[in-house]
Amino acid sequence: MAQTCRLGLLLVLLLPVVGASMPSTVVRLNKAMLSYVSESGKGPLQRAMQVTVPHFLDRSGEVLRPTRVQILNVQVLRLQLKFVDGVGVRLFAAANFTIKVFRDPEPLELILPMVLLADARVDQGSIGTPVVSLSSCFSLFNKAIVLDGSHSAPPALLVRVQKHIRAVLYNKLCLSVSNLVQGLNVHLGTLIGLKPVGPESQIRYFMVSKPIITKDYISLDINAVLFLLGKPIVLPVDATPFMLPEHVGTNGAMATVGLSQDLFDSALLLMQKAGSLNMDITGELKSDDNLLNTSVLGQIIPEPLVEVLASASNSAFHSLFSLDVAVNLSLQLSVSKVKLQGITSVLGEVKLTVASSNVGFIDTDQIHALVGNVFEKPLLDHLNALLGMGVALPNVVNLHYVTPEVFVHKGYVVISSGLFYQN
Structure with missing residues (x-):
């Protein structure tokens, strides 16, 4: 028996x-992580830059005529991120905007090269998550290139069109990047969610201090608390x-x-x-x-x-x-x-x-x-x-x-x- x-x-x-x-846990994110984010982030940045441009008011004739302007395509040629000692992350992006101006008798197509520079500060949020905020942002534009086959436009008109597009993009691009950052913060907030360990136990992580940022990495000091039946194991x-x-x-x-x-x-x-x-x-x-x-x-x-x-x-x-x-x-x-x-x-x-x-x-x-x-x-x-x-x-x-x-x-x-x- x-x-x-x-x-x-x-x-x-x-x-x-x-x-x-x-x-306690320490998470150190290194330069290689920034390279990965730079490569995978081109797509989201391109989509964010696909902003709406209001009509251009054409004053070349006797009558003031509103002319539709559309961004056909945005191509991010280069996206680079680097750590800024004691601050956070610096963004450098070079992009080309393909733009169509619906002007009679024929539309005008041009490429507008642009460079975007932004600094993002990384801090500790009130609920124990990393929080990213845009501390500075500005864009620089090169001279527009008229595409082959486009109807020739008077130089004065081309200058006014470029000025209109640059003014719109200067304001909207940084707002788009800021919106991307806010979306990132929502994603970073999932760090603190309770994660199951067993049928009646969970683990929760949260930051305990401001991140340490050097030119080589960002280091997050994180506490881990294990729970059994809702009570912490201390x-x-x-x-x-x-x-x-x-x-x-x-x-x-x-x-x-x-x-x-x-x-x-x-x-x-x-x-x-x-x-x-x-x-x-x-x-x-x-x-x-x-x-x-x-x-x-x-x-x-x-x-x-x-x-x-x-x-x-x-x-x-x-x-x-x-x-x-x-x-x-x-x-x-x-x-x-x-x-x-x-x-x-x-x-x-x-x-x-x-x-x-x-x-x-x-x-x-x-x-x-x-x-x-x-x-x-x-x-x-x-x-x-x-x-x-x-x-x-x-x-x-x-x-x-x-x-x-x-x-x-x-x-x-x-x-x-x-x-x-x-x-």
Whole structure:
């Protein structure tokens, strides 16, 4: 008859629970990220620049005639972003506007080259998200080029048309860029949303200070709080905040994410409080080496085991003894899209200590092999199922980590990764 053995687990993990500061994370966005944004941002910027131009009032004749002007196409030839030390990001864009003036007897088509310069300040929002604001913006226009095949226009008219278009674009282009920035802020606001960790637990990230901006990167100091049934998991506070060393990770990575030991401690405490680490190992487990039955235990423990272990009901068993099982585990970390996942393996031997016994003296040497075989595989299966669910890393909607590399250092973990925005 298969029986049940309940084992109290004392897990000594790679990152043990200790008194520490609030869970903390540092997200460092590097120059490579700006290059990616520059390339992928051409399309949105072109669409934003496709503004409406009001009619041009043609004064060339005796009668003042309103003439329709339309931007047929905008081509961003170059978009460059760079960090401005202590401020934020500087934008440089070079674009060509293809414009049609519906003038009798034939329309006039021309290309107007333009350069747009803007500075965006990055700050900490009141709700703990990054906030971008346009601090300066202006545009410079070159002389318009009349396309071949267009009806020739008097030079004076061409000057007036260009002046009209430039005046409109000068005001509207910066407003369009400002609207893009506001849309970006809405997107950045998704950083602080609650993200599920398990059925009854979530994680929430939020900025705790203004970003640090250098010519090479922007660094965001972010706290991570884990919740169980709506209540935060809080560790004892240490006065020393987590700081990510300057040169860590992989050169050329778009993002460098530092995860302090506090985050792992908090995650482990969450699993303990949620009861996720509790497990029942039964004789019904399908395994060739599962020897958890009365005949095998009877060879080790000299008592009337059949009577003691006989079940009183489907859910109640008499207790023989309880063990504390100390297990050292190696933890391998990986990242999938936005989740940090792990897989464990037993490091060294499983150590057994008798916590209590109702059958007299227990020789742990005799039961070591039995319990080790019965215990090790179910434990690893159980933990790897938990760790496989993963914990969400700092992210915003539709932004994924790609080709990540994970480095484990004393007291923190570093993730070097590319980024991919999926529309």
